Amino acid sequence: MDQTLKKDRVVRKPKKDKKVSWSLIKDQRQLIYMSVPLLAYILLFAYYPIWGWTMAFQDYKPAKDFSEQKWVGFKHFEFLFKDDNFLQVLRNTLAMSIINLVLGFVTAIILALLLNEIKKLFWKRTVQTISYLPHFLSWIIVTGIVATSLASDGIVNDVLMKLHLISEPVQWLSHGKYFWGIVGVSNVWKEVGWSTIIYLAAMSSIDPALYEAADIDGASRYRKMFHVTLPGIKPTIIILLIMQVGHILEAGFEIQYLLGNGLVVDWSQTIDIFVLKYGLAQGNYSLATAAGIFKTVVSVTLLLIANGVSKRLGEERLL
Amino acid sequence: MANQTISPGPAPTAAVTRPIRNSRLEPILFNTFNTLFMICLVIVTLYPFLNTIVVSLNAGNDTIRGGIYLWPREFTWQNYKAVFASGTIFDAFLISVARTVLSTLLNLGLTTMLAYTLSRKEYVFRKPITLIFILTMYFNAGLIPGYFLMKDLHLLNTFWVYVIPSMISAFNMIVIRTYIGTIPESLVESARIDGAGDFKIFIRIIFPLCKPVLATIALFVAVGAWNSWFDAFIYTSSHQELSTLQYELMKLLSSSMNANSNPSVTNGVGMTQGADMITPISIRAAVTVVASVPILLVYPFMQKYFVVGLNVGSVKE
Numbered sequence: 001m002d003q004t005l006k007k008d009r010v011v012r013k014p015k016k017d018k019k020v021s022w023s024l025i026k027d028q029r030q031l032i033y034m035s036v037p038l039l040a041y042i043l044l045f046a047y048y049p050i051w052g053w054t055m056a057f058q059d060y061k062p063a064k065d066f067s068e069q070k071w072v073g074f075k076h077f078e079f080l081f082k083d084d085n086f087l088q089v090l091r092n093t094l095a096m097s098i099i100n101l102v103l104g105f106v107t108a109i110i111l112a113l114l115l116n117e118i119k120k121l122f123w124k125r126t127v128q129t130i131s132y133l134p135h136f137l138s139w140i141i142v143t144g145i146v147a148t149s150l151a152s153d154g155i156v157n158d159v160l161m162k163l164h165l166i167s168e169p170v171q172w173l174s175h176g177k178y179f180w181g182i183v184g185v186s187n188v189w190k191e192v193g194w195s196t197i198i199y200l201a202a203m204s205s206i207d208p209a210l211y212e213a214a215d216i217d218g219a220s221r222y223r224k225m226f227h228v229t230l231p232g233i234k235p236t237i238i239i240l241l242i243m244q245v246g247h248i249l250e251a252g253f254e255i256q257y258l259l260g261n262g263l264v265v266d267w268s269q270t271i272d273i274f275v276l277k278y279g280l281a282q283g284n285y286s287l288a289t290a291a292g293i294f295k296t297v298v299s300v301t302l303l304l305i306a307n308g309v310s311k312r313l314g315e316e317r318l319l
Numbered sequence: 320m321a322n323q324t325i326s327p328g329p330a331p332t333a334a335v336t337r338p339i340r341n342s343r344l345e346p347i348l349f350n351t352f353n354t355l356f357m358i359c360l361v362i363v364t365l366y367p368f369l370n371t372i373v374v375s376l377n378a379g380n381d382t383i384r385g386g387i388y389l390w391p392r393e394f395t396w397q398n399y400k401a402v403f404a405s406g407t408i409f410d411a412f413l414i415s416v417a418r419t420v421l422s423t424l425l426n427l428g429l430t431t432m433l434a435y436t437l438s439r440k441e442y443v444f445r446k447p448i449t450l451i452f453i454l455t456m457y458f459n460a461g462l463i464p465g466y467f468l469m470k471d472l473h474l475l476n477t478f479w480v481y482v483i484p485s486m487i488s489a490f491n492m493i494v495i496r497t498y499i500g501t502i503p504e505s506l507v508e509s510a511r512i513d514g515a516g517d518f519k520i521f522i523r524i525i526f527p528l529c530k531p532v533l534a535t536i537a538l539f540v541a542v543g544a545w546n547s548w549f550d551a552f553i554y555t556s557s558h559q560e561l562s563t564l565q566y567e568l569m570k571l572l573s574s575s576m577n578a579n580s581n582p583s584v585t586n587g588v589g590m591t592q593g594a595d596m597i598t599p600i601s602i603r604a605a606v607t608v609v610a611s612v613p614i615l616l617v618y619p620f621m622q623k624y625f626v627v628g629l630n631v632g633s634v635k636e
Contacts, residue, residue: 020443028442030517035436038429038487039448045468045484046455052464111360114353127357129619130364136614137368138546140569141607145367147576148600153385155370189363201630221349246457254549258572272462279463280553292461300458 056290062283076290086274086291092180093270096251099184101244107188108195109237113225115196116203128200131193139190139254146186147173147259173259176267183255198240199233206232242310246303249295271295368611375399375605379598398605401597407559408567408606415545415564415610418481422544423537425486430536431529433487434495435521452489462553469554478561480554481544491536494628498532499525535628538621542614568606575599 025032056076058069080086111131118124134142149155150172157169172178210228219227253272260268269277271291279288369389374382378393386392402408436442437449465484474480502525510520548565555561618625 024443028517031436031439031442032444034432034518034521035442035444035448038433039451042452042455042487046460047451049460049464049468052460052467055463114356117349117353118357123354123357127361129622130361132618132622133364133368133615136542136546136618137611138548138565138568140546140548140565140572141611144568144572144603144607145371147572148371149367155366155388193364197626197629201626221346258569258576261576275462276553280466285463289461289463292463296458296461303457 053289053293055286056293058286060286060289062285072286076287077294079287080290080294088266089269089271089274092256092267093249093251096180096183096256096270097248099180100187100251101248103184103188104191104195105237105241105244107192109199109230109233111192112196112199112203112233113229115200116229117221117225128193128196131196133193134190135194137190139252140258142186142190143255143258146182146189146255150182173261174263176264179260179264179267182259183252186255187252198236202233202236203229238310242303242306245306246299248302249298371604371607374601375608377601379601382601383598398597398601399609401602402605402609407562408564408609410560411562411564411567412609414478414481414561418478418563419541419544421482422485423541425482426488426491426540427533427537430487430491431495431526431533432521434492434499435525436517437492438496438499439517452487452492456489466553474554476555476558476561481547481550481563484550485543488540491539495529495532495536498529502528531624532628534621534624538618538625539628542618545610545614564606564610568603568610571599571603571606575603 054066057071057073059072059075060069115124115128118127137145151157152169152171156172157166160166161169170178172182206229210232211224214224214228249271251270253270256268256270257273257276260273271294275288275291278284278291366389370387373389373391374387375398376394376396377387377391378395379398381387381393433452437445437452439445469475469480469484474483506524506528507520510524515523546565548563548569551561551563551566552569556566
């Protein structure tokens with residue numbers, strides 16, 4: 001019975017599009033009551049603000065009506081790309097984002113591979129549970145922990161001194177050259193355990209017969225890791241990469257904002273901080289909105305490109 | 320120290336370049352290395368947090384002398400007493416609890432209801448509504464337009480600005496919808512034959528059956544609401560009575576980071592009682608513990624749920 005039903009569905013698939021008719025709408029009125037108010041909600045909160053993008057093409061003055069605003073075309077965008085400050089902010093964002101991306105992926109995959117090799121279930125569970133902990137802490141707390149650990153009398157300097165790797169405490173947070181690395185390592189500390197969840201699930205769905213075949217061929221543990229496990233999670237890695245590519249201009253905001261200080265400002269400011277500084281703090285809404293639009297447009301474009309390339313290569317894709 | 324989470328250590332590369340012939344020795348070496356690596360990971364993950372707890376339990380003026388690691392030198396509850404005696408922190412704690420509970424309940428109810436309607440294959444508007452929600456995962460109008468929307472809706476400086484803008488998340492909707500897809504269709508059909516409408520089917524059948532996935536979503540939403548501070552920072556910062564715990568912590572953090580030269584700045588907390596005992600560092604440690612303990616008590620028990628939920632969510636649409 002069940003099987004014939006399924007077959008039926010497959011055959012009829014091309015005809016799936018139903019005609020919208022009044023009787024159908026009447027039949028489904030409860031579904032409509034349940035979903036249309038929520039549709040209105042999302043249109044208001046996620047789509048309506050896009051109207052605000054018009055601010056980027058005006059010299060926006062909050063006191064004036066929309067019809068009285070002065071339209072200036074791409075003036076603010078041109079200003080952005082001639083502005084040394086914005087270019088620096090863009091560089092910082094890209095640098096930290098790429099560092100986060102590479103470090104995040106590599107460490108999570110390595111940790112997942114190593115966790116996967118633990119045979120004692122209790123020990124594996126314990127390590128996993130502990131490794132999730134920082135994910136649940138807010139960035140405020142994590143930044144506090146990072147600042148405490150890196151202070152001149154903090155644990156990092158303490159350990160390095162005791163190992164005689166340095167002769168006097170390093171002022172980690174006062175030098176711009178350390179900032180990107182600190183952000184990258186903090187991100188890894190916070191998210192590495194959490195990121196392994198998806199990889200470990202992908203690993204557990206690899207056909208055990210592949211490992212048995214590799215055993216018969218006399219493959220060592222490392223060969224199995226590299227030639228069975230890694231290819232097995234490749235589709236997962238690709239999907240996650242595509243999703244991350246869309247976020248390349250999102251290097252994070254909180255840690256840079258909270259950890260940054262006057263001494264490292266040339267290295268710490270990201271696009272989000274730029275928007276906050278010019279928009280809400282200085283009231284230059286048009287310029288800040290232009291920077292925000294730039295970020296969104298680049299993100300969506302990159303996402304579509306990554307998705308398209310992946311489709312061409314016959315790999316997994318997101319959309 | 321933090322490097323240990325990044326580099327896999329020398330052992331595996333050494334073993335790859337120079338294969339070990341002895342097949343009995345190799346697994347032992349690997350397991351030893353792996354166990355050591357995991358112990359390092361556990362230490363690196365737990366130490367900073369344990370140290371924060373210890374600092375919060377140590378007398379403030381003693382902590383400044385340094386050398387506090389995993390055991391308090393001068394044990395005291397003074398820091399916690401100061402935190403809870405301070406009206407600002409306690410009020411912020413209540414606001415945080417209220418927004419977390421309300422956000423979680425609203426999110427669960429509304430997102431599940433939406434997910435149910437979008438799981439009904441016969442629903443005429445299923446495709447357009449699904450697309451409209453999914454697109455919201457990939458773009459964002461940005462900070463400034465969002466701020467003006469809150470202003471136009473008169474949500475600035477109200478409690479509701481914490482709850483209303485984030486009542487539904489497309490990601491959570493997909494997770495729940497995928498889960499609803501695994502519930503046998505015959506349950507819905509038999510209820511329909513008994514004369515139940517969609518709303519009744521949702522309330523009586525689907526919602527109760529979704530408990531495992533709702534546990535995951537509740538955790539995600541609650542953690543997000545509890546940990547957020549940015550909305551308090553930009554939307555309500557002029558109204559102290561609406562401040563949240565994380566925002567108070569943020570203020571403590573920035574004042575103690577900027578005030579290395581002036582350690583007496585305690586953000587108005589605990590100044591009245593024995594100011595020589597209480598330092599910004601100890602107060603911050605105590606608030607950090609208060610702000611993280613509720614979540615840390617819950618998440619280990621939710622592990623089996625969120626692992627499944629996260630993987631359902633990664634299924635491509």
